[in-house]
Amino acid sequence: MLLFLLRRIGLMLVTALCLTFVVFALTNMPAKLETLAKTQAGSRMSDAEVTSWLERNGYAEPMLVRYGEWLGVMPGWVRVDADGSVTGRCVALRGTDDAAGERCGLLQGDWGFSTRFRAEVSDVIAARLGATGLLMMWVLIVMVPMALIVGVLAGMREGSRTDRTLSTFAIASTATPEYVSGVLFIALLASSTVGISPILAEWGWIDGRVLFQGNARSAIEDITLSNFTLPVLTIALYGMGYVARITRASMTEVMTQQYIRTARLKGVAFSKIVLRHALRNALIAPFTVIMLQIPWLLNGVVISEVLFSYPGFGWTLYEAAVNNDIELLLAASVVAVVVVLVTQLISDIGYVYLNPRIRIS
């Protein structure tokens, strides 16, 4: 078990290293650095001004050296101007001239500085992950029970009318990407001119102009049913269909097992068979899928957070990519690697507990 954990953590480190290097290389291409200089110091700068800006801000060194600085294995760049003022990576991060020449990278716990948000990367990531955590929590609260109920109901009598109806629903929901369902929801539920809101408003059933808000910015301060329903529903529906399909497949398989048939022949009530005998075995497969669904949801989070302007992790990733915010993008990749591998780890370990036939050696 310990060896297994160590191997997994080792794998995580290697993956993170490779991924961050790729991201670093891509964001440090000369054209990208020019974008950065122009977004930082004026979009209408001349080439000479760009070169001098890059030089003054430590972007002129070789790429590998700067990657080393970011990791914390190389000392940060230092620059002493003619008037004696000292600038440098560590000077800016630590806020003191004494730090010049020290190492200040990931290994020392310095995540760097976000050029887009003008703040420490660690602060940005922490705040945004918190926001996404809330969103994900509500997504899981909506998605998991819904998916399991739909899957179990559909799978307990394969081929029945209930099965066909629920399966159609599940397939439709998982076949509709967030950028389609999100827009549909906004048009149907969050517009005062089309959809059902004008009708409801006319009948006097809703106080405001719209049933739900098509914009979740205010959820940062205060989550309400009105501003959070649509983003949660958009993400949850997409994952729901998939998990429901897996649950259904697993349920139908269990329902054909010998011991279930025996129980039925003994005259045990159908509801009891499903709840007591079939359910636990049927939940093994969905459990893995739900865990693997979490990193997959991070994908959906990018689209729906941007669509609903909810400043969470996905939105931050988008902003960082669009503005070539190098250190923020790197930190986001590290977070993504950790999320993927940790959820995998949990699913592997959870599997052992759910299925006594499996051991981790």
Next chain:
Amino acid sequence: MKDLHAKREAVRHPVAEMYARECAAGKLDRREFLTRATALGVAVPAAYGLLGLAAPEAHAQEPQMGGTLRMQMAIKAQRDPRTWDWSELANACRGWLEYLVDYQRDGSLQPVLLESWEASDDATTYTLHVRPGVTWNNGDPFTASDVAHNIERWCDASVEGNSMASRMGSLMENDAMREGAVEVVDDLTVRLNLSSPDIALIVSMADYPAAVVHPSFTGDDPVANPIGTGPYLPVSYDPGIGAVVERNPDHTWWNEGNGAYLDRIEFIDLGTDPASWIAAAEAGEIDLNYQAQGDIIDIFDAIGYPRSEAVTAATIAVRFNQDNAPYDNKDVRLALQKAVNNAIVLELGYNDLGIVAENHHVCPIHPEYAELPPIEADAAAAMARLEEAGHATTEFELISIDEPWQAETCDAVAAQMRDAGINITRTILPGATFWNDWTKYPFSATEWNMRPLGVQVLNLAYRTGGAWNETAFSNEEFDSLLDEANGIADADARREVMARIETIMQEEGVLIQPYWRSIFRNAAENVHGAEMHPTFVVDYVKYWKS
């Protein structure tokens, strides 16, 4: 406001009086007259007085105090004001950083931190009178030396991206302020000695990077240490998310009673997708948007946010870069130009929300605009000319940014060229990459905001080596004529030079400039004073809610 200017009303300026006669004779419209007269130092009521009119009373209703205004606007990372490249950066700070003068919606200049100014008859000496009784919000008095300090900052061309330096040329020498260019005469008077006549100098001081900062200001964050003269203070500022500004209770503002009506202004950055602005408006999360374009204007109208319009000299320049073949060939440029009917571009690309332009980047609302014979599109002649130049089968590529109205405008340009039989492809780049090389694309479209005077954009964009010269246009005759025009305070005399300048622009086929844009903003009905401004100014100090 009237009492503040009473002292200056006696002042008469010979050129301004001439303008007034022109206006009376119908040679000038009122907006042109106001721009020109106030640029020469005639106060607004006095300028109206020259016309025999009373200055319009701006407020039919008495403004109400209090309330919170929420506005959709991009919030970008702050930097040194003189290097601002987006009006939004300036707008967020307008509550505490004020300007020497303001450019008004009607085309006039309003003195702010200056009480008045006078120009010598040849526009080489300006006398600035600093408004008495103004204090910084840290208690320091605002004096002539603060004005001199700011002008010196603007003149420092060694600062990367300092666009004010390109406007202060007549006060500069060797990338810095010229010795003796700015004299502090007494606490409230500054004299500017120009090396060459510059009629745009005062108007330039109303431009958004000309925010007046405290002498202690260094670095690049006017939000972190918000010392200013205005009535508000920043509460928070998060790029990409939003900013909050509140009235400063510990500061006596010089213009108490004539603004600062709102308690709190919240700017909300909702990204670049107008659909989310609409969603936010539907949800009642915003009271007004920053700027609406295309169909979005109508949608906002429909959900109860009526539009306000500003006619501007803002435009789109579908320009050739003469450093790139085949656009170094004048015949190719002229042929491509000839294939395009600008009126059709305006209709298809911008829903007719503007007026047709004439490929020379001087707008009829500019005081020195000279009318030239109309240009005519002729597809057959265009193709014939292209064949003559040996480029009949050359594949041209027109690049634009992904913003809908700009992409659609370029589509309309390219479609007409295709109709003429020219082989042209279109490329659309996302905003983040487009601006990397905007001055170097062989053939692309650039959005240009307006400048109050016609010579201003020409100085920036078409002079040899100009700061934002994206056409690589370099023409000796043009440059020297422009120098000449820059020194002629008399607009009629300047117009004669301008006619020649405009003709050179057309003859050289510098760009396809299809139309002048009107710009729009939608605001809820209870928001007042927030009409769209031709230069995108969001002077929230003057906004109020009922």
